[in-house]
Amino acid sequence: MEITINKSDNVTTVRMIGRLDTTAAQEIAKDMAAVEAETAGTVVLDCSEMTYISSSGLRIFLTLRKEAAVRGGKVIVKSISNDIRQVFMMTGFLNLFQIED
Amino acid sequence: MLLDPHSQAILEEYRTDLPFFKEKSEELTRKVRDFLASAGIIVAAIESRVKTEASLSGKLDLKGNKYSSLADITDIIGMRVITFYIDDVDKVASALERLFDVDWENSVDKRKVHEIDSFGYLSLHYICRIPDSRYRFEVQMRTVLQHAWANMNHDTGYKSGVEVPREYLRNLNRLAGMLELVDEQFSQIRMDLTDYRRRVRALVASGNLDEVPLDGDTFKSFLALHPFDQLNRRIASVNQAEIHEQSFMPFLKVFKDLGCKTLGDISSIIRDCSEGAYQIACYQIGLTDLDIISSTIGPQDLCIAYILIQGGGKAGIKYLFDLLNGPAPSNESMAEMLVEQAGNLPFMNQ
Structure with a gap:
């Protein structure tokens, strides 16, 4: 998986490209820890080019959401594919995130 | 304002101890706020002030001889605790009794001074000792509605020296009677709600779920x-x-x-x-x-x-x-x- 992180003003955009499986989740752990520090503002997870999400990926999303709740920011999940949306629905996490097309 | 030498001496005491009063005012307010929060008593507001020099001078000008020293004046620090519910006034009073040494002789329950056919200012005033000090401070406890009435009454100007027409005073007192009823109703509603929740918990615990409306x-x-x-x-x-x-x-x-x-x-x-x-x-x-x-x-x-x-x-x-x-x-x-x-x-x- 490839990720790029851009910060402008109060918004941190994380573009995630490829499969967010267990291995990828471990690879991006360090970068995502830096993103957690930005959750006092808005974090946008751009998933337009994400092709798969595993439980480890869901855990990354949940951690960010928890941090944002503590720090008073928000996490927006943007442009998820129908397959990934189904994963969120099947696990009951769909209504937990602000999902935008 | 030209004060007599005795009053002038009291004013000097005030000037010297003003930093102490300012510090204590904040400290006492914090103490009361923390205690009420830890006891789970939710209040609308806690406010405090240190009497201004102008206000003290006015008081000394009117009745300076009544006081032998500044320590005789009990409202240099004044605190006000405003509650939502009438029952909570007594709870706040209990909290103060635990926190401070109350000077009962000078404390007054204005809620009890009314005749059966009179309505007006309702508030509980406690004079408490500032710990480790020769000074005392005043705490007024009342509900939001009693507070609103007191402010309106104050605006009507009983201190202004201008005589207010009888009809206005009568209207104001009619309002006091009505607010008393409203305060009682608020408390009643709170009690009814607590009762309802208790009954619902009992029904849920006993499994009679068909009898419990969904809310x-x-x-x-x-x-x-x-x-x-x-x-x-x-x-x-x-x-x-x-x-x-x-x-x-x-x-x-x-x-x-x-x-x-x-x-x-x-x-x-x-x-x-x-x-x-x-x-x-x-x-x-x-x-x-x-x-x-x-x-x-x-x-x-x-x-x-x-x-x-x-x-x-x-x-x-x-x-x-x-x-x-x-x-x-x-x-x-x-x-x-x-x-x-x-x-x-x-x-x-x-």
Whole structure:
């Protein structure tokens, strides 16, 4: 998986490209820890080019959401594919995130 | 203002000790605020002030001879605790009795000074000793409504020296009587509500769920019974998944929209649709390696199963997703997929 992180003003955009499986989740752990520090503002997870999400990926999303709740920011999940949306629905996490097309 | 030498000496004392009063005013307010918070007494406001030099000079000019020293003046620091409910005035008073040494001789309960046919200023005034000091301070305790009345009365100007026409004073006093009634009603409503919650908890505990109307309070009592735990554990066991705890409150509106009038109605859905909900979850996650689920998966799949059993079809499921996740075009395609999947499951073919 490839990720790029851009910060402008109060918004941190994380573009995630490829499969967010267990291995990828471990690879991006360090970068995502830096993103957690930005959750006092808005974090946008751009998933337009994400092709798969595993439980480890869901855990990354949940951690960010928890941090944002503590720090008073928000996490927006943007442009998820129908397959990934189904994963969120099947696990009951769909209504937990602000999902935008 | 030209004061006599005795009053002038008292004023000098005030000037010297003003920093002490300012510091103590903040410290005492903080102490009261912290104590009330720890005792769970919610108040509308706590305010305090140190008497200004101008105000003290005015007081000394009027009755300076009454005081032998500054320590005789008990309202250099004045605090006011404003409560929402009339019963809480006495609770605040009890808190102050625990916190400070109360000078009973100079404290006054203005709520008790009225004759049976008079209405007006109602407030409880305590004079308390500032710990480790020769000075005292005053605390006024009253409700928001009593506070509003006192401010209006003050504005009418009993201190201004201008005589106010009798009809205005009469109107103001009529209002005092009415506010007394309103304060009592607020307390009554709070008591009734507490009673209602107690009765609901008892009904829920005894299992008489059909008698409990569904609302925010009763739903919370119901949740204390962990009604979705069994289903969630069953779903989690499919993949030995971790259950991520989430609030069930968004489902209150969903159950209401599904026609549930009582907790018994939700209980019936759990009884009749748990197998269907399990089959849906099993079909969806059984062939994946997803090992984390939200605790809301149980009620979500229960509602899906209920809608499908009732014949609500794609439109019903889309409506559910609109309610839970907010309206989105993808809700329709997800609803379509679910109806198709469920069509092959045993609970839809019995």
